[in-house]
Amino acid sequence: MADTSVELRDLVKYHGATLAVDHLSLEVRAGEFFSILGPSGAGKTTTLRLVGGFERPDRGEILVEGRSMQNVPPNLRPVNLVFQTYALFPHMTVFNNVAFGLEMRRIRRAELRSRVSAALDMVKLSDKHSRLPSQLSGGEQQRVALARALVNRPAVVLLDEPLGALDQQLRQEMQLELKAIQKQVGITFICVTHHQEEALTMSDRVAVMNHGRVLQVGSPQEVYESPTSEVVARFIGLSNHLSGRIVTVGGTTCRITSPDIPTTQPLLVRRPPGPMEANRVMLLLRPERLHVSQDAQAGRFDNAVSARIEKVTYTGSEMQYLLRLSDSVLWRARLPNSGARQERFRVGEAVFLCWNADDGVILTE
Amino acid sequence: MNRGRIWLRSASLANLLFLYLPIAVLILFSFNASRLSATWQGGTFRWYLVLVEDQALLAAVHNSLVVAAVSTFLATVLGVSAAVGLERLPAGRRWTVEGALLLPLVIPEVMLGVALLLFFVMIKVPLSLVTVTIGHTVWNVPIVAVIVQARLQKLDSRLVEAALDLGATPWQAFRRVTLPLLTPAIIGAVLMAFTLSLDDFIVTFFTAGPGSTTLPLKVYSMIKSGVSPEINALSAMLVLISMALIGLSLLVQRQRH
Numbered sequence: 001m002a003d004t005s006v007e008l009r010d011l012v013k014y015h016g017a018t019l020a021v022d023h024l025s026l027e028v029r030a031g032e033f034f035s036i037l038g039p040s041g042a043g044k045t046t047t048l049r050l051v052g053g054f055e056r057p058d059r060g061e062i063l064v065e066g067r068s069m070q071n072v073p074p075n076l077r078p079v080n081l082v083f084q085t086y087a088l089f090p091h092m093t094v095f096n097n098v099a100f101g102l103e104m105r106r107i108r109r110a111e112l113r114s115r116v117s118a119a120l121d122m123v124k125l126s127d128k129h130s131r132l133p134s135q136l137s138g139g140e141q142q143r144v145a146l147a148r149a150l151v152n153r154p155a156v157v158l159l160d161e162p163l164g165a166l167d168q169q170l171r172q173e174m175q176l177e178l179k180a181i182q183k184q185v186g187i188t189f190i191c192v193t194h195h196q197e198e199a200l201t202m203s204d205r206v207a208v209m210n211h212g213r214v215l216q217v218g219s220p221q222e223v224y225e226s227p228t229s230e231v232v233a234r235f236i237g238l239s240n241h242l243s244g245r246i247v248t249v250g251g252t253t254c255r256i257t258s259p260d261i262p263t264t265q266p267l268l269v270r271r272p273p274g275p276m277e278a279n280r281v282m283l284l285l286r287p288e289r290l291h292v293s294q295d296a297q298a299g300r301f302d303n304a305v306s307a308r309i310e311k312v313t314y315t316g317s318e319m320q321y322l323l324r325l326s327d328s329v330l331w332r333a334r335l336p337n338s339g340a341r342q343e344r345f346r347v348g349e350a351v352f353l354c355w356n357a358d359d360g361v362i363l364t365e
Numbered sequence: 366m367n368r369g370r371i372w373l374r375s376a377s378l379a380n381l382l383f384l385y386l387p388i389a390v391l392i393l394f395s396f397n398a399s400r401l402s403a404t405w406q407g408g409t410f411r412w413y414l415v416l417v418e419d420q421a422l423l424a425a426v427h428n429s430l431v432v433a434a435v436s437t438f439l440a441t442v443l444g445v446s447a448a449v450g451l452e453r454l455p456a457g458r459r460w461t462v463e464g465a466l467l468l469p470l471v472i473p474e475v476m477l478g479v480a481l482l483l484f485f486v487m488i489k490v491p492l493s494l495v496t497v498t499i500g501h502t503v504w505n506v507p508i509v510a511v512i513v514q515a516r517l518q519k520l521d522s523r524l525v526e527a528a529l530d531l532g533a534t535p536w537q538a539f540r541r542v543t544l545p546l547l548t549p550a551i552i553g554a555v556l557m558a559f560t561l562s563l564d565d566f567i568v569t570f571f572t573a574g575p576g577s578t579t580l581p582l583k584v585y586s587m588i589k590s591g592v593s594p595e596i597n598a599l600s601a602m603l604v605l606i607s608m609a610l611i612g613l614s615l616l617v618q619r620q621r622h
Contacts, residue, residue, distance in 0.1 A: 052526075052530060053529075053530075054529075054530075073529070074526070074529040074530050075529045075532045075533055076532075081530045085521070087523040087524050087527040088527075089524060089527070089542055090546070100528070100533075101531035104537060105532055148531065152531065
């Protein structure tokens with residue numbers, strides 16, 4: 001138990017008649033960067049507010065460092081929240097915003113000064129001590145909010161969509177920086193986000209959440225490579241799907257056929273470990289793992305199916321194709337733009353879609 | 366300039382004249398050398414000097430200032446508390462309490478005056494400066510509450526949550542975060558309440574007893590014996606002070622954080 005930082009036991013929370021958090025249980029280890037990933041309305045923010053103490057669970061228990069948080073008001077919890085909108089005090093300078101938590105705990109003036117300065121140095125704002133929040137950019141405000149939480153050395157820092165209000169480029173920079181800061185201070189971070197790339201980049205472990213429930217918990221690699229349900233698979237980018245049934249089972253792979261597409265031979269797919277009992281399966285494929293070419297390339301890829309190009313989108317960094325495999329099956333493929341020599345396809349062209357056994361995942365139904 | 370704009374300007378000008386011409390005439394005639402108000406016979410400051418030496422008038426000014434100061438203080442404490450409390454009620458109950466709170470603003474002031482008079486007589490409290498002050502407080506609480514509440518509704522509730530999250534008790538969060546952000550609204554409300562109390566006639570008329578004459582009551586009693594230039598001078602001063610206070614109140618409220 002010593003290395004458990006936050007434990008949620010069977011949490012239930014209703015908002016009026018709607019169930020926001022549905023029998024949720026989680027264990028977050030000390031010092032890890034833990035993300036809760038899910039679409040908006042999944043109950044992520046509610047979960048965070050329950051840990052912060054701004055809402056009370058209708059059922060269940062929250063433990064922080066082994067101590068029950070039942071009836072502990074927010075101001076006495078060893079937890080600090082970085083709000084999505086930052087919630088910086090508009091009438092206080094950057095320094096006073098960051099110092100607020102230490103003042104409330106009556107930290108001596110000299111220590112307070114050095115700790116606030118250290119926190120502002122860490123987020124690279126040492127030259128902005130006397131600014132007001134309204135004089136800062138969005139990215140700088142975000143850093144102040146982070147420093148204001150870290151300076152208190154809480155057991156846990158909670159982050160609600162920390163990068164949600166930043167533009168794309170700043171977002172990617174901050175992902176790496178946030179992770180670096182977390183490693184440096186060694187405080188447990190629990191981060192809520194609907195952005196899968198963000199969660200996978202920053203986290204030691206990820207919990208995928210939907211409709212108030214945790215669907216899967218694991219390392220970014222586990223969740224990305226081996227999703228255990230269709231919802232998780234779709235949420236982490238496995239958007240092409242095909243239902244079929246297993247015809248042969250090998251050591252690490254199996255072969256499936258589908259009545260929905262005209263295949264010449266069964267498709268080869270990596271199979272999950274353990275006995276395969278179910279016969280009906282769902283095949284899920286990542287759009288960025290598919291290759292589009294004019295021939296089947298039998299030597300290079302395990303699988304090839306014929307398709308017709310329905311739509312082409314040029315985004316600059318990549319080519320996106322919408323491909324029709326049959327009347328009922330429509331897939332997407334995303335090919336990185338590798339320059340002028342790359343083969344380009346036009347709408348209506350007949351092509352082959354190729355991929356390898358480990359580019360897809362099968363889920364039993 | 367097109368036709369619409371000319372129309373708009375003329376209408377605005379007519380409006381301003383309609384509102385301010387009588388006041389301008391009043392101020393002008395306060396400098397009239399003639400004892401008879403209707404004719405102009407050259408300028409003088411004499412009437413202002415007469416005013417400053419009128420003991421009864423100075424006593425009325427003193428009464429007015431005391432009543433305004435005390436009733437404004439009480440109304441501010443009660444009104445701010447009411448606004449903050451209302452904000453925490455669930456929506457349904459809030460409308461009910463808010464409606465009850467704002468009632469003194471919508472019922473005719475004469476009714477409020479009569480009601481206060483009846484109430485004081487019933488509980489056998491003699492009419493005095495104390496009853497006048499209570500009457501003004503009743504009248505001012507909803508005004509303070511409305512002004513402060515308007516500001517409170519614009520405040521981000523997460524700021525208070527952030528303060529609590531950082532270890533502040535609910536009282537510390539109020540004192541360190543909510544109150545400083547409400548200050549411009551509170552100052553505005555104080556100036557507004559002070560001005561309204563200073564100018565009030567109707568509620569004062571019903572709740573004042575012997576020896577508790579305020580400035581507006583004094584003016585009224587002086588008018589009974591004819592409009593003299595002293596009254597013009599006094600009124601001119603009252604108008605200018607009130608306008609200055611209201612202007613200041615609006616200016617402070619417009620300040621943002």
